Amino acid sequence: MLISVYRTMKFALQNFWRNFWLSFITLTMLVLTLVTVNILLVLNFMADQAIQAVEDRVEVSVYFHALTPQTTVDNAVTSLRVLPQVRDVATISAQESLEKFERRHAQDEMMMQSLEEIGGNPFGPSLVVKAQTVSDFEVILQALENPQFREDIREKDFSDYQDIVTRIKTVTDRVRTFGIVLSGIFLLIVVLVVFNTVRMGLFIHREEIGIMKLVGASNNFIRAPFLLEMILLSLLAIGVTLAILFPMLAILEPTFAVYVGGNSSGLVAHFTQNGLQIFGSQFLALILLTMISTSMAMRKYLKV
Amino acid sequence: MITFKNVSKIYPPNVVGVEGVNLHIEPGEFVSIVGQSGTGKSTLAKLLFAEERPTRGKIEIGGWDITAIRERDVPMLRRQIGVVFQDFKLLQKKTVYENVAFALQVASVRPKRIREVVPLVLNIVNLHDKAMRYPNQLSGGEQQRVAIARSLVHQPKVLIADEPTGNLDTLNAREIMDLLAKINEFGTTVVLVTHDREMVNRLKRRVITLEDGKISSDVEVGRYRL
Numbered sequence: 415m416l417i418s419v420y421r422t423m424k425f426a427l428q429n430f431w432r433n434f435w436l437s438f439i440t441l442t443m444l445v446l447t448l449v450t451v452n453i454l455l456v457l458n459f460m461a462d463q464a465i466q467a468v469e470d471r472v473e474v475s476v477y478f479h480a481l482t483p484q485t486t487v488d489n490a491v492t493s494l495r496v497l498p499q500v501r502d503v504a505t506i507s508a509q510e511s512l513e514k515f516e517r518r519h520a521q522d523e524m525m526m527q528s529l530e531e532i533g534g535n536p537f538g539p540s541l542v543v544k545a546q547t548v549s550d551f552e553v554i555l556q557a558l559e560n561p562q563f564r565e566d567i568r569e570k571d572f573s574d575y576q577d578i579v580t581r582i583k584t585v586t587d588r589v590r591t592f593g594i595v596l597s598g599i600f601l602l603i604v605v606l607v608v609f610n611t612v613r614m615g616l617f618i619h620r621e622e623i624g625i626m627k628l629v630g631a632s633n634n635f636i637r638a639p640f641l642l643e644m645i646l647l648s649l650l651a652i653g654v655t656l657a658i659l660f661p662m663l664a665i666l667e668p669t670f671a672v673y674v675g676g677n678s679s680g681l682v683a684h685f686t687q688n689g690l691q692i693f694g695s696q697f698l699a700l701i702l703l704t705m706i707s708t709s710m711a712m713r714k715y716l717k718v
Numbered sequence: 719m720i721t722f723k724n725v726s727k728i729y730p731p732n733v734v735g736v737e738g739v740n741l742h743i744e745p746g747e748f749v750s751i752v753g754q755s756g757t758g759k760s761t762l763a764k765l766l767f768a769e770e771r772p773t774r775g776k777i778e779i780g781g782w783d784i785t786a787i788r789e790r791d792v793p794m795l796r797r798q799i800g801v802v803f804q805d806f807k808l809l810q811k812k813t814v815y816e817n818v819a820f821a822l823q824v825a826s827v828r829p830k831r832i833r834e835v836v837p838l839v840l841n842i843v844n845l846h847d848k849a850m851r852y853p854n855q856l857s858g859g860e861q862q863r864v865a866i867a868r869s870l871v872h873q874p875k876v877l878i879a880d881e882p883t884g885n886l887d888t889l890n891a892r893e894i895m896d897l898l899a900k901i902n903e904f905g906t907t908v909v910l911v912t913h914d915r916e917m918v919n920r921l922k923r924r925v926i927t928l929e930d931g932k933i934s935s936d937v938e939v940g941r942y943r944l
Contacts, residue, residue: 417826417827417828417829418826421823421824421826621807621809622809624807625807625808625809625820626820626824627792627793627796628767628796628801628807629796629797629820629821629824629825629868629869629872630793630794630795630796630797630821630824630825630872631793631824631825632790632793633789633790633793635824635826
């Protein structure tokens with residue numbers, strides 16, 4: 415058994431080297447396809463992160479009139495917290511608002527004089543409501559129209575990120591569609607190139623195959639090196655793709671981190687932590703594809 | 719050992735390879751199948767090692783009915799039948815030793831066994847001192863001896879030689895015929911397909927003559943009479 419595996423491996427490597435340029439072209443096509451698919455995955459991840467970063471900033475500030483009773487504010491908090499669209503509600507008391515104002519304008523004499531002239535605390539309590547997604551804005555704003563506390567609300571302030579998110583989604587959707595089409599084209603080319611590589615391999619080795627058949631080599635022994643060669647090429651393609659992808663991610667990481675507003679965008683970490691799943695499934699898919707193509711070529715050109 | 723019962727091979731659309739062939743070859747026999755070009759000699763040989771399937775009739779080798787042999791069983795048959803051709807069919811990039819060993823390698827034989835068997839068969843064909851040479855460094859006769867050595871590594875019960883002397887001069891052809899006779903003496907059944915009159919007459923063994931795909935004569939100690 416081990417001897418057969420060893421000899422099959424040897425014949426597969428011979429196929430690779432004797433057919434070097436054809437193997438190289440096949441490898442290049444496999445790598446191109448994998449890189450395209452991975453660029454798609456990177457894009458997907460970046461789009462998700464960008465949208466998440468925007469959505470993290472989605473909040474509605476609700477300012478109550480001064481002297482609004484605490485029970486009214488508590489009512490508003492309770493009714494907002496039960497909404498599934500609300501991620502968090504932070505309460506800022508009137509006293510906290512005053513202290514915050516004083517801290518912020520401590521160096522501004524004019525402001526501090528104005529505050530003194532007003533006398534007392536002109537601020538009312540306020541709420542900072544964080545939504546789950548941008549599309550949850552509408553529901554939150556509607557909830558604030560509750561008659562129990564509507565009249566006590568002085569002002570509602572929110573930034574409309576919906577437009578930004580929509581634009582990110584539109585651009586990424588377009589790029590994603592383009593990427594999928596491009597991957598599809600590359601996959602088709604891979605099938606054709608693998609088919610042709612095997613066909614050429616069979617042609618180059620026709621004399622050897624003829625003799626193998628003559629001296630009693632089993633059909634599997636004749637076929638196996640071609641299948642194994644494609645597995646080796648797929649494995650090599652994954653290796654080359656990793657060698658291209660990770661430096662690329664490392665370069666992208668800091669730039670993207672600035673964009674999403676953090677120390678790290680988690681790009682490299684995402685591909686490292688999920689590497690086995692991501693590249694393992696790509697390897698299996700590639701093997702499946704090359705096996706189908708190889709089998710088709712052998713069925714057509716190898717009469718054993 | 720080998721039995722043909724009313725065997726015909728018709729190639730599409732209606733070309734007769736062999737027709738209604740009945741013959742029986744005993745174990746250890748040396749049989750020459752002769753005839754002019756296109757009379758079906760090679761077709762008969764191809765039917766024996768399952769390169770072709772008969773259109774009609776039944777073929778048995780050692781009690782094994784190979785008439786409708788399955789593709790996956792063909793390798794097993796070929797390990798029991800050695801085949802030698804006019805054009806030697808050697809791998810030019812392999813040495814004599816490697817060419818012979820190749821037949822064992824593809825049959826998953828262990829390296830230790832290969833190291834034992836290959837020198838033995840190279841001794842039989844008297845090429846032990848040229849084991850590391852490449853085919854293009856050998857004469858035609860020597861190349862044919864390599865092919866014979868390769869066909870012997872599985873210790874076949876039957877050796878089919880299809881025009882083995884076709885590319886050789888008289889001296890080399892005689893050497894090959896002597897070698898085939900020697901192999902036959904060891905107990906291997908030899909089926910020689912040839913149109914070499916001198917070689918057949920020298921052998922003084924059984925001769926089956928084909929004409930237009932049919933057996934026209936089958937003589938125990940025969941001569942080439944065409």
